[in-house]
Amino acid sequence: xxxxxxxxxxxxxxxxxxxxxxxxxxxxxxxxxxxxxxxxxxxxxxxxxxxxxxxxxxxxxxxxxxxxxxxxxxxxxxxxxxxxxxxxxxxxxxxxxxxxxxxxxxxxxxxxxxxxxxxxxxxxxxxxxxxxxxxxxxxxxxxxxxxxxxxxxxxxxxxxxxxxxxxxxxxxxxxxxxxxxxxxxxxxxxxxxxxxxxxxxxxxxxxxxxxxxxxxxxxxxxxxxxxxxxxxxxxxxxxxxxxxxxxxxxxxxxxxxxxxxxxxxxxxxxxxxxx
Amino acid sequence: xxxxxxxxxxxxxxxxxxxxxxxxxxxxxxxxxxxxxxxxxxxxxxxxxxxxxxxxxxxxxxxxxxxxxxxxxxxxxxxxxxxxxxxxxxxxxxxxxxxxxxxxxxxxxxxxxxxxxxxxxxxxxxxxxxxxxxxxxxxxxxxxxxxxxxxxxxxxxxxxxxxxxxxxxxxxxxxxxxxxxxxxxxxxxxxxxxxxxxxxxxxxxxxxxxxxxxxxxxxxxxxxxxxxxxxxxxxxxxxxxxxxxxxxxxxxxxxxxxxxxxxxxxxxxxxxxxxxxxxxxxxxxxxxxxxxxxxxxxxxxxxxxxxx
Numbered sequence: 289x290x291x292x293x294x295x296x297x298x299x300x301x302x303x304x305x306x307x308x309x310x311x312x313x314x315x316x317x318x319x320x321x322x323x324x325x326x327x328x329x330x331x332x333x334x335x336x337x338x339x340x341x342x343x344x345x346x347x348x349x350x351x352x353x354x355x356x357x358x359x360x361x362x363x364x365x366x367x368x369x370x371x372x373x374x375x376x377x378x379x380x381x382x383x384x385x386x387x388x389x390x391x392x393x394x395x396x397x398x399x400x401x402x403x404x405x406x407x408x409x410x411x412x413x414x415x416x417x418x419x420x421x422x423x424x425x426x427x428x429x430x431x432x433x434x435x436x437x438x439x440x441x442x443x444x445x446x447x448x449x450x451x452x453x454x455x456x457x458x459x460x461x462x463x464x465x466x467x468x469x470x471x472x473x474x475x476x477x478x479x480x481x482x483x484x485x486x487x488x489x490x491x492x493x494x495x496x497x498x499x500x501x502x503x504x505x506x507x508x509x510x511x512x513x514x515x516x517x518x519x520x521x522x523x524x525x526x527x528x529x530x531x532x533x534x535x536x537x538x539x540x541x542x543x544x545x546x547x548x549x550x551x552x553x554x555x556x557x558x559x560x561x562x563x
Numbered sequence: 564x565x566x567x568x569x570x571x572x573x574x575x576x577x578x579x580x581x582x583x584x585x586x587x588x589x590x591x592x593x594x595x596x597x598x599x600x601x602x603x604x605x606x607x608x609x610x611x612x613x614x615x616x617x618x619x620x621x622x623x624x625x626x627x628x629x630x631x632x633x634x635x636x637x638x639x640x641x642x643x644x645x646x647x648x649x650x651x652x653x654x655x656x657x658x659x660x661x662x663x664x665x666x667x668x669x670x671x672x673x674x675x676x677x678x679x680x681x682x683x684x685x686x687x688x689x690x691x692x693x694x695x696x697x698x699x700x701x702x703x704x705x706x707x708x709x710x711x712x713x714x715x716x717x718x719x720x721x722x723x724x725x726x727x728x729x730x731x732x733x734x735x736x737x738x739x740x741x742x743x744x745x746x747x748x749x750x751x752x753x754x755x756x757x758x759x760x761x762x763x764x765x766x767x768x769x770x771x772x773x774x775x776x777x778x779x780x781x782x783x784x785x786x787x788x789x790x791x792x793x794x795x796x797x798x799x800x801x802x803x804x805x806x807x808x809x810x811x812x813x814x815x816x817x818x819x820x821x822x823x824x825x826x827x828x829x830x831x832x833x834x835x836x837x838x839x840x841x842x843x844x845x846x847x848x849x850x851x852x853x854x855x856x857x858x859x860x861x862x863x864x865x866x867x868x869x870x871x
Contacts, residue, residue, distance in 0.1 A: 295780075295781075320688075323684065324684070324685060324688050327681045327684065327685045328685070330678075330681060331678065331681055331682065331685065331741075331742040331743065331746065331823070332741055332742060332743070333742065333743045333746065337738065337739070337743060338738075338743070340738075341734070341737045341738030341739065341743065341744075342737075344736075344737040344738070345733075345734070345737040345738075348733065348736065348737055369623075369627045370627050370628060370629075372624070372627070373623070373624035373625075373626075373627030373628035374624075374628050376620055376621065376624045377621065377624045377625070377628050377630065380621065409853075412853055412856055413849045413853055414849075415852075416811075416812055416848060416849045416851075416852030416853065416856075417812075417845065417848070417849065418812050418813065418815060418816045420728070420816040420819060421815075421816060421829065421833075421845070424830065424833045424834070425645070425833060425841075428645065428833065428836070429638050429641050429642045429645050430634060430635070430638035430641070430642075431634075431638075433629060434627075434628040434629050435628065435629060435630060435631065435634060435635070437628075438628050438630065504724075504726055505726075507726060507729075508726045508728050508729060511728065511732075511819065511820065512819065512830075515628065515629075521729065521732070522732065522820075525732045525733060525736065528736070533733075537725065537729065540724075540725075540726075540729075541721070541724050541725065544724050545720075545724060
């Protein structure tokens with residue numbers, strides 16, 4: 289391949305400035321590529337296994353067509369409704385807890401450095417636990433079923449949502465708050481008329497975004513028995529009923545795409561109004 | 564409401580003789596007031612409508628998710644004691660009294676956690692390659708053929724929308740148990756997500772450098788290399804780092820379906836109520852993600868500083 293540089297260098301009488309690449313950049317790139325290449329033997333990945341699996345995958349893809357309900361359409365649609373319910377209630381529950389938490393974690397509301405650092409760090413820590421792990425734990429606590437899934441979605445979201453909220457509060461304009469204080473407003477009124485009108489559109493759009501992503505999470509949470517369509521998907525794949533599995537995957541795809549499209553519209557409207 | 568001022572009244576500044584300001588008369592104010600009231604009413608209508616839709620949704624979901632407050636209240640003390648049990652060894656002592664016993668599987672878990680990290684890393688890196696290729700092919704300002712753009716966009720959409728664990732479920736059947744299906748699942752999902760994000764970045768670049776390269780007779784690839792890449796590189800790297808963080812979390816649970824990493828052991832420990840094992844593994848996982856979080860945040864800040 290001839291690049292522009294080699295083409296230009298071929299021109300007689302033309303000199304180009306030398307390119308300088310820092311040692312750090314080279315070292316990073318070399319280390320990253322070495323780690324990448326050495327990962328394959330460590331993870332027991334060989335080209336042979338890959339190609340064999342790929343041909344298997346081809347067979348599976350053929351077996352998936354055409355998608356079929358297997359006479360369980362009502363059951364699957366019911367599970368889909370359950371999935372959406374889990375996502376909606378989980379998001380709402382998370383938001384109810386996260387809004388006050390977000391205010392507490394914001395530096396300009398609670399000015400104590402220690403409190404700020406502690407809340408932020410513990411939020412980061414709990415954020416690292418996936419909804420699926422929470423689901424397993426809640427299944428142990430409240431038993432199998434969608435209720436465990438709802439609680440799992442809520443717990444996994446609270447910290448992420450609270451962190452985002454606290455960032456929004458910190459980024460908020462100080463002037464409306466000061467104006468409220470200047471006309472004699474109490475601390476609570478400052479929050480209500482100074483901060484809340486700035487925060488709410490952001491909060492609402494974040495909620496919609498979380499609802500979107502929670503719909504995705506809620507579709508898989510059934511894998512560990514926490515309700516929703518995931519349980520059926522898991523079972524159909526386990527018993528190698530590929531046609532029904534592909535129908536369920538399609539159902540999930542269409543639902544998620546639909547929710548995405550609706551929520552994107554709404555979010556655009558919300559953000560547009562706040563500006 | 565607008566301030567109610569009498570017609571012809573002078574403001575204090577005017578009385579002092581600085582300048583003469585007369586407030587507008589009612590004939591001018593009334594349409595303004597009416598428009599203000601109407602705008603307020605329209606906003607209230609939207610809010611009420613939104614609240615009504617939300618309430619109906621919640622009512623339906625309440626039934627759909629089999630919500631039972633009684634069950635929750637019964638479960639609540641259980642949740643509290645669960646946390647307590649996580650803090651106890653099976654000997655009955657607190658976990659921190661005997662760290663060696665608590666982390667009895669440190670070696671095994673470290674290896675599995677390392678595997679989880681590798682799965683996330685390889686998956687993210689491979690997904691990054693797919694994302695870059697996909698975004699270049701899906702961008703309206705780089706590829707003329709609408710058919711190519713449409714096809715690439717749909718493929719990326721599919722990869723993004725199917726959750727990685729569903730990919731893993733299918734791949735475990737095709738490729739067998741182990742990290743390979745996990746890596747592939749994360750690769751595909753990451754490729755789809757990054758592809759979409761990158762497309763937005765590429766479509767918002769400045770086209771002039773590109774035209775400059777084209778004007779000197781550079782090929783399409785040279786245009787991408789010298790016209791596009793310098794503009795998007797730091798943005799791409801920053802998104803990829805964010806994705807790596809997310810994928811470490813994802814790789815930790817992909818073992819639930821047999822696709823390698825610490826997930827398998829975690830699943831068994833939670834299912835079989837090995838409380839101290841659960842807390843030990845979760846602690847290691849949290850620490851690991853936190854370190855990556857902090858390092859990648861530093862790196863991302865440096866990358867963004869390069870831009871400005």
